[in-house]
Amino acid sequence: MMRLFTVLLLLILGLAQYRLWFGQHSITDYWNKQDELRSQALSNQELEKRNRLLKADVTDLQQGFDAIEERARNELGLIKQDEVFFRLFSQSDNTEKMHDK
Incomplete structure (x- = not known):
């Protein structure tokens, strides 16, 4: 009886291990x-690394566009459609420009 019980326990242990x-x-x-x-x-x-690089590129493009637009407005006097552009000069700016010519 004890031997049968031992074999049964070993069989259960073997199945569990399998x-x-x-x-x-x-x-x-x-x-x-x-x-x-x-x-x-x-x-x-x-x-994540690629996404950070793409996000930086998007940010640069967004900020770069603003910078380009600002430069075009200030240096070239460009305006958007339906917009009026005023450039004001102080008296000292006018005298300096007259002396430069």
């Missing part, structure tokens, strides 16, 4: 998921 190592949701599945997780984390880091 499931632990080779069954669904086993240790090997866990290790594979860990590898996938590391790979995905690296991919996410690369994508």
Whole structure:
């Protein structure tokens, strides 16, 4: 009787070990998921880096457009449609311009 009980316990232990190592949701599945997780984390880091660069490019373009528009207004006197542009000169600016000519 004791021998049968020992064999039965060893059989149950063997089945549990088999499931632990080779069954669904086993240790090997866990290790594979860990590898996938590391790979995905690296991919996410690369994508975050790319997104930061793209965001910086967008910001530069947005600010760059404003800077270009401001320069065109100040240096070239360009205006938008339906806009009136006034340039005011002080008296000292006029006298300096007259002496430069």
